Amino acid sequence: MLFDRRRLSLEWRLWRREPMPWLLAALFIVAAAYAVANGLAWTAARQRAIVLADAENQRQFAELRTGAAALAHSGRTPRPFDVPASPGLVALFSPRYAALAPAPLTVLSIGESDVMPSYFRVTSERRDSFMDAEEIDNPVNLLNGHLDLAFVVVTLLPLLALVVAHTIVSVDRENGSLRLILAQAVSLRTHVAHRLAVRGLLLLGLVCAAVGAGVLASGAAPDARLVAGIGAVSLAATASIVAWLAVGAVISTRGPSSAANAVGVMVIWLVATNVIPTAINLIARWRYPVPPRMSLIERTRALDSEVRLHVVELLDAYYDAHPGEKPSGLNTAQYNFPLYWTAIQAEVDRRMAPILEEYDTALARQQSFVTRWAWLSPALVMQELMNDAAGTGVVRFQQFIAQVSAFHAEHRRFFEPRTFRLAFLAADDYDRMPRFAFQEEPVAALMRRLGVDLLAMMGWAVAALAFARRVLDRPTL
Amino acid sequence: MAASLATGWSDAVRARRERASAQVAMRQQWETQGDKNPHSAAHYSIFAFRPRPPLSFVDAGIDPYVGIAVWLEAHKQNDFRYRPARDSTAASRFGEATAVFVLQILLPLVLIAFVAPVVTGEREAGTYLLLLATGIGPRQMMTGKMLGVSLALALLVAPAAVAGGLVLVSAFGINADLLERAALMALGYTAYLAIFVGLGLIVSSLSRSSRIALATLLVFWVANSVVPRIMSDLASRRYPLPSSAEMVNAMNAQMREGVDGHDPENARTDELRASLLAQYGVTDERQLPVNFDGISLQAGEEYGSAIFDRFYGELWTQIRRQNRLRLTGAVVSPLAAIQPWSLALAGMDWMHQERFAAAAETYRRRLVKTMNEELSYRSQAAPYEAVQRGREFWLAMPDFTYTPPPLSDVLHEVRGAALMLAGWLAAIAIGCVLAAGQIGRVFKW
DSSP, rough: OSSOOHHHHHHHHHTTTSSSHHHHHHHHHHHHHHHHHHHHHHHHHHHHHHHHHHHHHHHHHHHHHHHHHHHHTTTOOOOOTGGGGGGGHHHHHHHHHEEOOTTTTGGGGOOOGGGGGSSEEOSSSSSHOOOOOOOOHHHHHHHHOOOHHHHHHIIIIIHHHHHHHHHTTHHHHHOOOOHHHHHSSOOOOHHHHHHHHHHHHHHHHHHHHHHHHHHHHHTTOOOOOHHHHHHHHHHHHHHHHHHHHHHHHHHHHHOOOOHHHHHHHHHHHHHHIIIIHHHHHHHHHHHHHOHHHHHHHHHHHHHHHHHHTTTTHHHHHHHHGGGGOOOOOOTTSSHHHHHHHHHHHHHHHHHHHHHHHHHHHHHHHHHHHHHHHHGGHHHHHHHEEEEEEEEHHHHHHHHHHHHHHHHHHHHHHHHHHHHHTTTTOOOHHHHHHHOOOOOOOHHHHHHHHHHHHHHHHHHHHHHHHHHHHHHHSSSOO | OHHHHHHHHHHHHHHHHHHHHHHHHHHHHTTSSSSHHHHHHHHOOOOEEEEEOOGTTTTTTTOOOOOSEEEEOTTTTOOOBGGGGGGGGGGGGGGGGGGHHIIIIIIIHHHHHHHHHHHHHHHHHTOHHHHHHHOOHHEEEEEEEHHHHHHHHHHHHHHHHHHHHHHHHHHHOOOOHHHHHHHHHHHHHHHHHHHHHHHHHHHHOOOHHHHHHHHHHHHHHHHHHHHHHHHHHHHHHHSSOOOOOHHHHHHHHHHHTTTTTTTOOHHHHHHHHHHHHHHHHHHSSSGOOOHHHHHHHHHHHHHHHHHHHHHHHHHHHHHHOOOOOOOGGGGTTTTTHHHHHHHHHHHHHHHHHHHHHHHHHHHHHHHHHHHHHHHHSSSSSSOGGGGGHHHHHHSSSSSOOOOOOOHHHHHTTHHHHHHHHHHHHHHHHHHHHHHHHHHHOOOOO
């Protein structure tokens, strides 16, 4: 057996007499409780925004449907600007909300959900006009970030592990008891392993309790995604604790003094949680620069102006390609707002597609670079893992954006032919209108990503343990 | 420090160049938009690009979290679009390689490591008694230690500060306002770092060992770094902001009740039409000596402006309340005081954003009004497409210009942060005096 229960018990009885475990537990519990409360509040606020938006959207469309039914009932021929009957105007002025509901584990990590919108107002306007809208927030709050459970696990947990481990050998060396310990029939490695195990178990217990409390408080229904998320977070947290305790033990064994070790662990913590992620981000930005958004605005406006000059030709080309759809007596040269608007937006969108592709590609390459090199920083890997488990990671937002783009195209396919035929919307057309529902990726895809991050965390743990073992076998006396 | 200044400088210069070029391009597009109805021109309008002040190379502040541009179109007070944070990877949330990170986070850590053992170390090395034997009192020793540490810090920071100053002068010339802002920013950071030096000395004087001193100071350093984050969350919960959808829907609901300029069956439009017909003593819109569409559009604008003022006024007030609440964190965290000071002097805080948004909105209303009045009073009832204006008219519309708030306004805005920093300095000074008197009692030999 690797660990002796009696030794573990002895170590715990020794440690619990110190103020450290209680201080540490109190600090963690306060931080985790605050973080869980924050995560719950954040999830509730996001959920509320979506529910309100959806309720308003349903009210608006119910009103339009009633209007269209009343118009049909009156027997009057609708006029082009009768909104409930005009497909062009409904498509433009009555946006459909496409929302991404918070995932069950959002309570664990706010992740990217504070900068990425959780809903879009889809209209017949070109894609970028609604996809680049931003959610309201105080920018200084965004700059400071949030204290969520991910922050506790990614940033504070390594710090606590380092705090309990950085004196694990040096204190004995400084008070002269290290030689006595080494004179026992037990190796320093075993002695330190038992000490660290007690500390690690306390930390792990606290993390699991915090995650469990967060999940229970959120009231999430158990399913495969939830179980995969909780399992991955718990295992990765275990690996993180092991890795950081081992790093602390190495510094404690080789460092010159407990005071110097404290500075050493802070520097290592800062490098892992800040310097490496920042460096990876800088390199990604340098290698795959996203073109300036200012030039996108310029190019879009120039394109829009150019297309407006040729709107009649565009309409003629459409009717030539769809001969059965041209209404009799329609003069395309005569200004017709819904018709012109629809044609212009569709054409600008078509021509904008390769330009927007440049931005999406650069961003995807940056993110892919970061994911590829994230293993260099356990903090970065852990954050990505927690974001993925919580459904607030980059991948889920990319999937959301892709699905909204597809919905936009479907929305267009519904309204455009009706607009070009100068048809009117009947009440039952409102029942056939496309609606957005986000499709989650298969659980297997999520588990694959979580698995890769988990492997990276375990790699760190194994490497740190191997290094610690080597160092502990040859301690500095 | 040098690397972060260089990165910040390169980003800021590129961003300033891109913005300047985009603003010029906007004006060119406006002037060459071709012949069209003035109201169509009000829809085309321009984008206003958020400026990047020179000192943003030291502190880019809220730049990643605010859209870079706002579309000043008819009928709507739009929000800013294209947050740079959305064009970044998840790794960017761990921080950016900026000078403020070095000044606010890294240097205090270096100082702590440096200062924690300065008094305890004398005892541990057995040199304290020797020092006393030379006739030096504890206060003199504290003063000497403080001067020594400060000098070392100055040697560390001065080259970067001088380099930063030279870069500023070479790029923007001897600009009194800019130099004053830079000097005040430097003063703030001097105070911030002095707090760490003083606190380090106090803790070192009162601790029994370097290890305890260091541990105490590290706990403070962590708390200092985390408190602004905690306060941000507290502020968000104490003064919640509406979601974008909530605000848009609420504004739309109010707009529907008024003249919207595009709905001829709207009751308010009918009322406006009736009053105009009565005013000019005619019975038909086509007999009016003015263009009813233009007047109706402008009436819709004015009604909408009142709604926007109310909603955005409430939103901005709520954000200011959040910022004030966040500042109370400065009681335990000097970072919560230096952050608003630095952001404001760099021109990258909420106040600068609010002023710019207000200036852009004022321009939008002026532009739309000019277009609507051209339609109202210089073209009688005519089909929409028949009313056309061209380049000459577009040229007559003044360009959008923005003057950042004067330094006096900035200082007024950060008076709370200045008071907090001053309070910390005063407390540290008193603490140093008291701690000097305690050195002998702590060292029981």
